[in-house]
Amino acid sequence: MMTSEKKSKGVLVDLTRCIGCRGCQIACKSWNERSVKKTVMRGVYTNPPELNSECYTNIRYSEQEKGNQPVWSFVKNQCMHCKDPACVSACPVGALRKTNAGPIVYDFDRCIGCRYCMLACPFDIPKYEWEKPVPWVRKCTFCSERIADGMTPACIKVCPTTTMFYGDSEEVMAEAEKRLRENPGKYVNHIYGKEEAGGTSWIYLSAEPFETLGFNMKISNVKYPDLTWTYISKIPSVIGVVIIAGALTWAITRRQNADKGDNHENKS
Amino acid sequence: MWTPLTRILVTIIVAGGLVLIYRLIFGIGAATNLNDRFPWGLWIGIDVLGGVAMAAGGFIIAGTVYILNWKKYKPIVRPAILTAFFGYLLAATAISFDIGIPYRIWHPTVMWQIHSVMWVVAIHVVLYTTTLATESSPMLFEKLKMQGALRFVEKIMVPVVLFGVLLSTLHQSSLGAVYLITPSKMSPLWFSMQIPYLFLNSAIMMGLSVVSFENIISCKTFGHTPRMEILSGLARGCLITAVIYFIFKLYVLASGPGLAAAFAGSMEANMYLLELMVGVVVPIVMLSMKSTRESINRIFMVDILVIIGILLNRINVSLFGMYRYQSASGLNYFPSWMEFVVTAALISVSVVGFKVAAKYFRVFPEMEA
Numbered sequence: 048m049m050t051s052e053k054k055s056k057g058v059l060v061d062l063t064r065c066i067g068c069r070g071c072q073i074a075c076k077s078w079n080e081r082s083v084k085k086t087v088m089r090g091v092y093t094n095p096p097e098l099n100s101e102c103y104t105n106i107r108y109s110e111q112e113k114g115n116q117p118v119w120s121f122v123k124n125q126c127m128h129c130k131d132p133a134c135v136s137a138c139p140v141g142a143l144r145k146t147n148a149g150p151i152v153y154d155f156d157r158c159i160g161c162r163y164c165m166l167a168c169p170f171d172i173p174k175y176e177w178e179k180p181v182p183w184v185r186k187c188t189f190c191s192e193r194i195a196d197g198m199t200p201a202c203i204k205v206c207p208t209t210t211m212f213y214g215d216s217e218e219v220m221a222e223a224e225k226r227l228r229e230n231p232g233k234y235v236n237h238i239y240g241k242e243e244a245g246g247t248s249w250i251y252l253s254a255e256p257f258e259t260l261g262f263n264m265k266i267s268n269v270k271y272p273d274l275t276w277t278y279i280s281k282i283p284s285v286i287g288v289v290i291i292a293g294a295l296t297w298a299i300t301r302r303q304n305a306d307k308g309d310n311h312e313n314k315s
Numbered sequence: 316m317w318t319p320l321t322r323i324l325v326t327i328i329v330a331g332g333l334v335l336i337y338r339l340i341f342g343i344g345a346a347t348n349l350n351d352r353f354p355w356g357l358w359i360g361i362d363v364l365g366g367v368a369m370a371a372g373g374f375i376i377a378g379t380v381y382i383l384n385w386k387k388y389k390p391i392v393r394p395a396i397l398t399a400f401f402g403y404l405l406a407a408t409a410i411s412f413d414i415g416i417p418y419r420i421w422h423p424t425v426m427w428q429i430h431s432v433m434w435v436v437a438i439h440v441v442l443y444t445t446t447l448a449t450e451s452s453p454m455l456f457e458k459l460k461m462q463g464a465l466r467f468v469e470k471i472m473v474p475v476v477l478f479g480v481l482l483s484t485l486h487q488s489s490l491g492a493v494y495l496i497t498p499s500k501m502s503p504l505w506f507s508m509q510i511p512y513l514f515l516n517s518a519i520m521m522g523l524s525v526v527s528f529e530n531i532i533s534c535k536t537f538g539h540t541p542r543m544e545i546l547s548g549l550a551r552g553c554l555i556t557a558v559i560y561f562i563f564k565l566y567v568l569a570s571g572p573g574l575a576a577a578f579a580g581s582m583e584a585n586m587y588l589l590e591l592m593v594g595v596v597v598p599i600v601m602l603s604m605k606s607t608r609e610s611i612n613r614i615f616m617v618d619i620l621v622i623i624g625i626l627l628n629r630i631n632v633s634l635f636g637m638y639r640y641q642s643a644s645g646l647n648y649f650p651s652w653m654e655f656v657v658t659a660a661l662i663s664v665s666v667v668g669f670k671v672a673a674k675y676f677r678v679f680p681e682m683e684a
Contacts, residue, residue: 096644096645097351097644097645097646099351100351133496136430136431136496137431137432137433137496138428138431138433139422139423139426139428139431139433139434139436139437140422140423140426140428140434141426141428157422157426158415158416158419159414159415159416159419159420159422159423160343160414160415160416160419161410161413161414161415161433162354162355162414162415163431163433163493165351165354166354166355166496166497166500167496167497169499169500171351171352171644174351175344175351175354175415176344177342177343177344177349177350177351178342178344178345179342179344180340180341180342180345181342181415181416182342182343182344182415182416263499265499266499267498267499269498271496272430274495274496274498274508275430275431275432275492275493275495275496276430277495277508278432278488278489278492278495278511279429279430279432279435279492282435282485285481285484285485286481286485289477289480289481289484290477290481293378293382293477293480293481294477296382296383297381297382297383297384297473297477300382300383300384300385301384303384304384304386
């Protein structure tokens with residue numbers, strides 16, 4: 048696959064190709080040297096039920112009924128690596144950052160553990176090491192070190208059905224649009240991640256409606272950092288207004304008091 | 316000094332201190348019931364959001380006396396600033412232990428991130444706590460008979476107070492702005508792009524009520540005669556702010572999910588109504604009667620209602636407003652006993668601290684006979 052080293056990378060997850068083997072889950076655990084957390088039988092195949100600090104990616108199993116026949120869908124979960132990430136804008140110490148190559152990476156040495164990234168992320172991806180005295184925030188790294196070395200991310204490398212199409216971001220979007228165009232009726236007419244949260248580096252195609260597969264369709268299409276920036280960007284003018292108005296008020300009310308005599312109460 | 320209440324408070328403080336030691340050794344996860352879907356809990360809701368809102372009286376009264384030159388309120392400026400100082404101490408201590416790695420609390424001061432509201436909040440906590448300490452320092456310098464330092468602080472007091480007013484305006488609103496990034500998580504009853512300004516507006520109500528509440532208690536405790544003109548003035552201020560806040564809330568509700576959403580009967584709708592009735596509607600009705608504004612007991616009742624109502628608002632924004640979304644995954648949150656003990660201990664520190672300060676410093680110079 049021809050990919051330029053400099054451009055931002057992305058991934059198209061074509062859910063129609065996934066067979067739910069969970070090879071990606073194992074490869075991820077192995078490459079990132081993650082342990083396991085004990086789970087209990089819950090009558091469903093999704094395991095662990097949610098991502099956690101030891102599990103950066105999992106397959107969510109979804110069973111639908113179509114004409115009295117069961118239809119299975121398998122959804123790969125991991126960090127979406129937003130183009131304008133909420134978590135990066137939220138972090139007060141720059142512990143999270145979006146690299147030019149696409150991955151959102153975490154620098155533990157800066158992190159204070161405020162967990163605002165967890166609240167800010169519309170996909171609830173950052174997880175915390177609650178059981179540890181000095182915890183890290185943990186999430187999918189998009190195998191940033193592998194990408195830097197010119198390799199594909201671990202989960203994509205092992206996928207036996209080429210569910211994931213990896214390449215430059217524009218190339219990935221073009222591929223998604225091409226598949227939609229050339230296969231009428233095969234997919235629902237939506238590329239999840241094209242607009243969501245202002246656009247994500249990982250995007251999805253699906254044959255089943257996304258909402259039935261557990262995708263959050265309420266996620267706003269705005270760039271999340273803009274939500275807080277509308278407030279922060281006003282701060283300089285607030286500083287100016289408060290200082291000037293305050294100083295003027297002080298000067299005026301002081302003179303009024305002086306006019307009335309110093310000990311006179313100002314009843315204004 | 317060692318009244319039964321003080322003994323109880325000190326016992327709670329000791330218990331809270333032990334829990335905090337446990338938390339430092341075993342981690343935030345061991346001491347709290349927080350989890351991946353509920354990254355923030357009681358300490359953020361009550362101690363941080365509540366503590367900071369309760370401290371708003373400091374900048375309001377200091378601004379009234381030093382910037383508006385409204386000398387009528389001079390007798391309450393020291394206790395108001397001291398209350399604010401303890402409110403911020405409560406919030407700053409809670410946030411220091413709430414973050415996962417407490418010994419890195421200083422990171423924001425050197426790792427600037429102007430795009431982060433959390434960084435803005437952190438910087439304001441540092442700057443404003445310093446400002447409050449400066450505003451309270453005359454009491455210390457008087458005690459230590461440091462005339463030079465005293466004269467210097469009094470000379471720079473007006474700019475310091477103005478700086479404090481600026482920082483508070485920004486800090487109260489930025490605490491609300493923290494939640495601007497949760498549009499898909501928080502119930503539309505609370506989520507709106509106006510949260511920062513709603514926080515500022517309600518903090519002013521809260522601040523006035525806390526100052527009034529503290530004044531009435533102090534008068535009882537230290538045997539001062541309450542000054543009715545001050546209490547009535549605070550009550551009038553609270554009424555005006557409450558009316559503005561009520562109209563603001565209705566506007567946000569109507570332009571968001573619609574007025575009917577408050578009567579949907581859901582958990583969120585009921586919490587919303589409770590918050591608005593206790594903290595805003597009943598206080599407005601009571602305060603609009605002149606008889607209330609002239610009775611210490613009734614003012615005291617309204618103060619308590621406003622304090623509870625605005626605290627409820629902070630808990631609603633930080634917990635109940637997002638509970639449905641956060642618990643949909645199957646995870647739940649109810650604070651651990653250790654979280655409750657620490658919250659109770661930090662509040663006790665503020666009460667006992669204020670009492671000790673009032674005993675050893677001239678907190679009420681104008682009240683002294």
